[in-house]
Amino acid sequence: MLIALNKPFGVLCQFTDDRGRPTLAGYVRQTDVYAAGRLDHDSEGLLLLTNDGKLAHRLTDPRHKQPKTYLAQVDGEIDDAALVSLRRGVTLKDGPTLPALAEHATEPDWLWPRDPPVRFRKSIPTSWLSLTLREGRNRQVRRMTAAVGFPTLRLIRVRIGNYALDGLAPGQTRVLQP
Template identity: 85%
Template sequence: MLIALNKPFGVLCQFTTNDGRPTLADYVRQKDVYPAGRLDHDSEGLLLLTDDGALAHQLTDPRHKQPKTYLVQVDGALTDDALQALRRGVVLNDGPTLPAVAEHADEPAWLWPRDPPVRFRKSIPTSWLTITLREGRNRQVRRMTAAVGFPTLRLIRVRIGGYALEGLPPGETRVLAS
């Protein structure tokens, strides 16, 4: 079985917790499925869950280099130089990243409001970009955008390999394969 979840902001990528925060158990009704990868609690979007260990390995193991695409809102007016740096790869504290596919983007019309909203500062603009990675380090997109001078305000994963978020509302699931 393969299930897509549009993980809401603030949800932990686990099924249990002892501190009362929302988890996958609050959104996923299917039994015996586990996340193939993860999204941080402050990230949103596509999370795949499966009961197939081999499929989970194929989706998450860096050797398979499944592309993961994110829609990112950053603080400030994103420059072409910053995009070029992301495309070349940036040096993080755990070493250089692989080159990314990074492009300017418009805020999509389909985007749902976030709860709580992203902070708004009248004097500082925000920008949107898409970024596609073929590796998956901890908080990598956030660290990459910060390294080029544009901290991430909102991060939404929209695609993993051939699987896309398309039209799936926050907190909802879609069975992709049974």
């Protein structure tokens, strides 16, 4: 079984939490599945869940290099020099990243409002970029955009390999064909 979930902002990628925070259990009714990878609680978008260990391994093991595509809203108007740096790979505290596909993007017309909303500062504009990675370090997109001078304000994963968000609303699930 393979399930796509549009993980809402603020939800943990686990089924239980001893501190009472929102978890996957509030959105996924199947009890025999687990997340194939994760999204931080402050990130949104596509999360795949499965009960197939081999499939989970193919989706998450860095040796399989499944591309993961994100839309990131960043602080400031991201420039071409920052995109070039992301495309070449940037050096983080835990070493250099692999090169990424990085492009300017527009705010999607299908985007749902976030609760709480992204902070608004009249004097500092925001912009969007599309970033595709083939590795999955902890908070990697956020650390990469900060490294090039444009901290991430909102992060939405829209694709993992051949699987896409494709119109799922936050909290909604869809059974997929593996």
